[in-house]
Amino acid sequence: MSDPAAVRRALRALFSPLGCPDPYPHYAVLREHGPVSRLPDGTVVVSRHADCDRVLRDPLFRVEDDAYLARTWPEGRDHLSVFSLMGEMVNQNSPHHERLRRLVGRAFTPRRVAGLRPAVEKLVDGLLDGLAERAAGGAPVDLMEHFALPLPITVIGELLGIPEEDRAWFAPRVQAVTSAIEQNLAGEALERADEATAELWDRLGALAARRQEDPRADLVSTLIAVREEDGDRLTRRELLANLVLLYSAGYETTSNLIGNGTAVLLDRPDLLARLRGEPERIDAWVEEMLRFDPPIQIASRWAGEDTELGGVAVAQGSQVVALLASANRDPARHGDPDVFRPDRAPGGSLTFGAGAHYCLGAALARLEAAIAFPRLLARFPSIAHAGTGAPRNRMTSLRGYAELPLLLS
Known part of the structure; x- marks a missing residue:
């Protein structure tokens, strides 16, 4: 039975x-009493698997692209970020999405990713050495900052080919862009995001x-080299924008997956x-971590035409x-x-x-x-909380810890 007051709360x-x-009790309320709800500004919120899956798969529901921005926030393009x-x-959206994914995907193949395994293993072992040094004598260590x-x-710096001495420079600038999205x-x-984007594009x-x-x-x-048979290739804007995307998406999701999974x-x-x-x-185990407390919590779309979700009317443009x-x-x-x-059984998670x-x-x-995870657990026979972690509390697309102090021995 619907409970409008509980849904509003x-x-x-x-x-x-x-x-x-802790959003999970509130998710449960919505699934039970208002699986398709509306925020005061008219935004439609869906909470059940079937409806979320349809929103992600049905091309009727579109991502917020240049055309959407021109209609809803035309001055937005004045901001470089x-x-x-x-x-x-x-x-x-289609057909531009398929074109870009086809071009970028040629450089992001499973073989290329699998080829990173030795480098990732070496990097993990080096970071664990650093954790051990910092944890010597019983000192607490922040897992987020140091691992x-x-x-x-x-890893994403290695994949992109960013010189090793430059990689630390990128992190705060990409974080500035991510923070602006969250706000x-x-x-x-x-x-700050505009300034950071200008610096990222220059570099x-x-x-x-x-x-x-x-x-x-x-x-x-x-x-730079990839092109289609008809000569199509990435424009400068597409190249730089998607390099920023790969850098930001390449670390926010993974860092929060590691933090959330460790906390569980x-x-x-x-x-x-x-x-x-x-x-x-x-x-x-990684699949269940992705399902249970995912680093990515929400996805946003807009309705390209009048439709319905769970029996509730959704107007075009919503x-x-x-x-x-x-x-x-x-x-x-x-x-x-x-x-x-x-x-x-594997499958069913919508995290990605x-x-x-x-x-x-x-x-x-x-x-x-x-x-x-296996290397972290093998390296430290004893792992425990060192006080309360500092979660990111804002209800945004990302969920994770700003700090997660641990005792390691």
């Missing part, structure tokens, strides 16, 4: 400016120019002990928010959805999306996590 809690440390975001393949963040930042591209956050543009003259076995060189293990010592005993099954993390815990899709069970916009970097994120 859940929506206020989820999207409160004060943040929402927004101009860059709209050049990313994730913000393109979960530098791992994907360095709805407004105010001082947007100004990446200079790197692309060097690779034009002196190609290497890296992603930047490949993206520490909250359940039986799980921690079990994973230590079956590291060969890490792929299944924004639609799919609560992916809620879909991942829909009891109609998963038995005992609020229980972490690494022996589940579905359909045409399925995350191109999903394989890389899985590879990094599958290498990181």
Whole structure:
């Protein structure tokens, strides 16, 4: 039975400016009492797996592209960060999305990702050496700062061909862009993102120019060289925008996956002990981490024509928010959805999306996590919380920890 008051409370809690440390009880309320709901501004919010899956797969539901921006926020293109975001393949609809994905995908093949395994293994071992040094004598160590963040930042730098001495420079600038997205591209956050994007484009543009003259076995060189049979290739905007995308998406998702997954293990010592005993099954554990407390919580679309979701009318032009993390815990899709069970049958998680916009970097994120967790547990026989972690509370597309202090020995 519908409970409008409970639905309103859940929506206020989820999207409160004060943040929402634990969204899962509110997701449950929405699935039960208002699976298709509306925010005060008319945005449609869907919380069940079937509806979220349709929003992701049905081309009727479009991503917010240049055309959408021109209609709803024409002055947005005056901001370089927004101009860059709209050049990313994730913000393109058919046929432009297929074109960009085809071009970028040629440089992001499974073979290239698999070829990174030795480099990732070496990097993980080096970071673990650093953790051991910092943890000597019982000192607490922040897993996010010293492991979960530098791992994907360095890996994506390796993949793109960013010189090692430059990689630390990229992180705060990419974070400035991400922060602006989380704050709805407004105010001082947007100004900082514009400045950061200008610096990123300058640095990446200079790197692309060097690779034009002196190609290497890296992603930047490949993206410059890739072209279709008819001569189609990436424009400068498309190249630089998608390099920024690969850098940002290449570390935010993985770092939060590692942080969230570690927190789950520490909250359940039986799980921690079990994973230590079956590291060969890490792929299944990573899949359950992605389902149970995903680093990506929501996806946004807009309705290209009048339609309906769950029997509720959705007018053309309406924004639609799919609560992916809620879909991942829909009891109609998963038995005992609020229980972490690494022996589940694979499939069903919407964390990396579905359909045409399925995350191109999903394989890389899985590879990094599958290498990181067994090595972390093997290196430190004792892992425990060192106080309370600092979660990111805002209800945005990302969920993770700003800090996760641990005791390691």
